[in-house]
Amino acid sequence: MNLPGAIGWLSHPALQVALLLLLALILFTFRWRRPGLVAACVAVAWLWVSSTPAFALWMQDGLQNAYVSRDAAAYPTADAIVILGGGTLPRGGLDWREDEARAQATRLGFGLELFRHARAETILLSGGDQALKMAHRLEEQGVPSTAVLTEDESINTHENAVNSAALLKKENLHSILLVTAGIHMPRALASFAHEGIVVIPAPPVDRSLIDSPPWWPKRKALTLTARCLREYVGMWGYRLRGWV
Incomplete structure (x- = not known):
């Protein structure tokens, strides 16, 4: 896997949660219970927040609000x-x-x-x-x-x-x-x-609106959060390389 591909994977909340839970398991193995509990709680909280329509749509708005589609x-x-x-x-x-x-x-x-x-x-x-x-x-x-x-x-x-x-x-x-x-x-x-x-x-009409209670986790919201995080990380990387 190339570097941009690896960065794309690492920007996905699901992988971040998995890494945090792995860290928690390692900490518990070495009897560092309090740090392990903190890592586990952060993982669960991040999975919840990143899966909510409210958070996903907030992330989306930060990227595309300036580019509203027209006829x-x-x-x-x-x-x-x-x-x-x-x-x-x-x-x-x-x-x-x-x-x-x-x-x-x-x-x-x-x-x-x-x-x-x-x-x-x-x-x-x-x-x-x-x-x-x-x-x-x-x-x-x-x-x-x-x-x-x-x-x-x-x-x-x-x-x-x-x-x-x-x-x-x-x-x-x-x-x-x-x-x-x-x-x-x-x-x-x-x-x-x-x-x-x-x-x-000239962006196409956005059909990614999520019809759900804003703070109730949904898989579609998690996917949208992952895509938005990839774009934020991508822009940061492009600036570092002088591509934008």
Whole structure:
């Protein structure tokens, strides 16, 4: 596992709780009962708090409040629409307009909606794991291949920005509508701006709202907390490396 991957795992509350409980077990083994009890209590408390919708949504708001999604027609025009991989793709083989709300909640679906509203004439798909698959899905929806560029070598947000910027500048495209998840937008926007690209953030509609009592633990809330922590840690790491 590479360093970014290891940091991503370590930022997950479930792993942090497991490590704290392991520490508690070691302390109890050596009869250091009070420190062991403290470690165990901290583990249980952190698992509870990080699993609550109230905490998860607070973390989420801190990342994406500045990037509220709008209707596609409300965005200004740009030279290109850049869609980053990593999100759920709409189902293939179907007209996405049959389930428009679900499609537009995805990065690819919202990027397509921007294209259909003539916000840009070019779509750039970036992400080694999804770029070609996304291009195929857009072709199914009637997007001409001449309007699509693919960048299929990047494995992280930094490489998304570096590789995409090189392609954009080669095509004399300097301003973009950047489509990625709201919580990922701060790091992605900063990475592209660092490469000299004019960025208009265009996150898809957020469907991650958690309908539960705010302080009652829920697995979906724990997942959202983990994603937010990864973004905070990721931004810190990118600043240290001079990538943003």
